[in-house]
Amino acid sequence: MLEWAPLVVTLKTAVAATVFTFFLGIGLAYAVVRMHRGKGLADAVITLPMVLPPTVVGFFLLLAFGKRSAIGRFLLQFDVTLVFTWKAAVIAAVVVSLPLMYRTARGAFEQLDRNIIYAARTLGVSEWRIFWHILLPNARHGILAGLVLSFTRALGEFGATIMFAGNIPGVTQTMSTAIYAAVQANDYDLAFQWALLLVLFSLVFVVAMNVWSGRLARAN
């Protein structure tokens, strides 16, 4: 019988991470689109976790939030430790999935004809209303795609999680780290079940996204 804890941890982590990634990614995309200077550098920094090996990301998170770091010592004053906790798993998933959300949202923002934004400005519409009523609605396809991509990425996150949050059953052990543990323990049946479940999950989400965006495209 399968012990369900890794599934629960995985879903909890992925959902929590995606909520942060969603708002952070859109916010960063909007900020970078509006930047005049340092655009390239800001873009590179946010995109970096996508191209780096996740273990490197995890290693830096460990250094940044560890007990010897400034942030770690600061958090310790409030009795907060992050390393090897569920929160660390969420942070790892956010950092790794953020570039996907950010990049797709930014692409969607930039695809919108600049003249539409300019027209809104000359007609007296505030930047805030432009963002909510023009930019976001017209970028919804890209934002939805980014949401699904970052969620599926968070679901399958392994390297940064195992470095930063560890592989504690019932706490930080996700499906992907459970597969690793099962293979090490020579339990191939268990590994196979988790692997299959992950493939299924990801497939369902991506197919659902394609169906939905196809329907939207036809409706337009």
Added chain:
Amino acid sequence: MELVVSIRKKLRDFVLEAEFEVHDEVLALLGASGCGKSMTLKCIAGIERPDEGRILLNGRTLFDSEKGIDQSPQLRKVGYLFQNYALFPNMTIADNILFVAKGTRQEKERKMRENLARFGLSGLEHAYPSELSGGQQQRAAFARILSSEAELLLLDEPFSALDSYLRWQLELELMEVLKSYEGTALLVSHDRNEVYRLANRVAVMNHGGIEAIDGKERLFRNPGTLAATLLTGCKNVSSAHWEGEGVLFADEWEIPLHVGKEIFDEKSGVRYVGLRAHFLEYREEAGENTFPMEVVQVIEDTFSYLVMVRRKGTQAKPIRWELDKKEWQSICNGEIHLHFPAVHLILLER
């Protein structure tokens, strides 16, 4: 309603230097593509930022580099009609207008209904921009601008994206809008006919600078510079020099032109001479400013003939002569003499 513009902005290929005023009128900026005319509009609207200078609209300072004022486009009350209309694609036509109109809900509704009716768009309130034709989209964009608080209308090549029939219809509508519009308008175009029909005054732009600015009749009669002459559609231009008192020799046409001593005294530095193609006059025999010509090429246009001619016995640069089809058919087989009317010659010192 008055607009005062005096700005400078360094662009990649040249420096934009625009200086002009508009008072209760339609001023057209006429220029080739990439001469800085659209950039001038964008600076006025606040979409682009000039390096220095100032822009005043009805006494309000929109931009002043010395005082450090650079109002956001939202505060400028400048209506900008974009080439591609820039309607909000996620909103219906009614919402496009309600979204930008100011006032109470009833006032917004009233403005929307009034302006849609004015542009013949009643019944299309619930259509999305993508469901409208190009002409309807432009009307909707007008209705949207007029529903906002715009004090100034900026028209950026308003008809360039439309076919010629629709173009004409919309031009008629625009004339109506401009007549009833209490604001001042600035039109950007490369089409001299459009400019002549719609504007009161014309500023010719070339490489970021304003070459000439004047009432349209005066400007088209006497453009002042070579670039302005070409932009106002004069096809025949030759370099020229004085060959004696009152006789100007057109070098490329190899034709001496008697223009009179007074003009010689007044414009001793003439370097070019121009003559619009339809001002050439057919004569049966030679006389003053009248020369025997040979035909180089005949091109049939829709309602006229374009005949390329040069002075008989020379290898001079052909001159374009435009005349009625009937007239050409009755004279094309005979000897041709052409008269160059001195009053229509455009004399240019630069």
